[in-house]
Amino acid sequence: MYGSVMAQVAQATIGNSEFDRDTAVALRDPGVPGVYDAELSAGWTIITAVNGGYLLALLGRALGDALPHSDPFTVSAHYLTPSAPGPAVIRTETIRTGRTLSTGQASLFQYAEDGTEVERIRVLATYGDLDALPGEVRTTALPPAIPAYRDCLGPSDGPAPIPGSSAITERLNIKLDPATVGWAVGAPSGKGEVRGWFGLADGRDADPLSLLLTVDALPPTAFDLGLTGWTPTVELTTHIRCRPAPGLLRVSITTRNLAGGFLEEDAEVWDSAGRLVAQSRQLAKAPLARG
């Protein structure tokens, strides 16, 4: 019965999915290149905050339209003020266009009550063509050791591994390695590691834009360090290294140095073909509260 219902639901695809609809940007005026209207969806919020990776995907989409190259290679984002669901405008600038790489800047603004624009996030990004890269890989990096998907834990597997009432939880298919969810039952490992499987809940496969969401979508490493509360991102830089193969992704996030009230969080994303498809690092403010 359940299976037959599932069979009737067409799997979402790249270009036709909730993620694609919710990251849509519309050129405001054909005569003014680089200015895009967008609507921040309430579907990608954690408590009341719009997820930083979703915002990055929106900015990434606008830049992919504005620049002559379509794939983000490296995106550096500085977060300025908290975003809220609702209308936004993305203003892009093409800084340099080259044969293989082009560099642009984009800012996402929302509106104050008097209509003035308030900047939420600014990014510098360099784009290229992932499909034009040579196939050679020489890597010493190894995928994270994560138990099989069926042996990992999601939001429905007991005491809220992903805490809070978060709309984004319904849109993500995250199953965490049980070794990294001790914090959900009051027993954080203290190592600063969270890892697991990642997909979009509607089955849409990953692409470079959704990888910008993926790098900031797991519960924060601060939870595994025994800290609770908000871990606001100051800056997040993501390298997209390869177009991901279809299928679920494996993601690990790690913090090695919590000091002076700040921490770095490194993410690695691996695809089903065993390729390291994205690497990111963010600087975040550490939560003040003990778990």
Next chain:
Amino acid sequence: MYGSVMAQVAQATIGNSEFDRDTAVALRDPGVPGVYDAELSAGWTIITAVNGGYLLALLGRALGDALPHSDPFTVSAHYLTPSAPGPAVIRTETIRTGRTLSTGQASLFQYAEDGTEVERIRVLATYGDLDALPGEVRTTALPPAIPAYRDCLGPSDGPAPIPGSSAITERLNIKLDPATVGWAVGAPSGKGEVRGWFGLADGRDADPLSLLLTVDALPPTAFDLGLTGWTPTVELTTHIRCRPAPGLLRVSITTRNLAGGFLEEDAEVWDSAGRLVAQSRQLAKAPLARG
């Protein structure tokens, strides 16, 4: 004899050294905030290219003057066109000022023959006050295992561990772990690791600005991967986590994933007190030539 000559040379200090003089920026017009003239010194070149970390320190100094906070916490730089020794102008923008953090943007331009400005590098940076941070440290990161300074190798110790005729070599006191200089004698380890001791040759101690130089000053990991030639930086993001203690620094740089003609290079910088003072990651184009 040699010792007595050395004793007569006053050690350079923070604020009074070649590095400080060569990163000086001058407000162009008291009525126009945020625009600084600078002179790119030929003293910090590798072959003919101006070192990317030196450029970053120049931009960092201008932003430290323009923003209400003086210490770089996170600096994201996208490199656009190669710089050359000579005049430059740095144009900064204050994006957001907060109580503990402020964010700015800066671009370094040089001049074409017809006087038009050509952008070399653009950065987004968030600044704060390192001395205002709480002292708590919870780190799992360990300093790199490097032999004693006297057992490490510098440019004068045989077949040019730092190849080429590079003015910057005279200004740096770099001694590399012998285990990571096999490439200098045609035997790279293939691991993608280079590590060693770092100081400024005139004895000036490290500060947050000189750390921006330090993260991009060692020979590239590509050499240890058996590749020779230029490794142009596409993007480099640096986190300054702590004001460094006086004394030599330990630096390790590592590449885990060379793929599709690009590689990431991670740097860690540790001070004499055993603190992790800086972390950086860059995306660079891999050299095309085999060593």
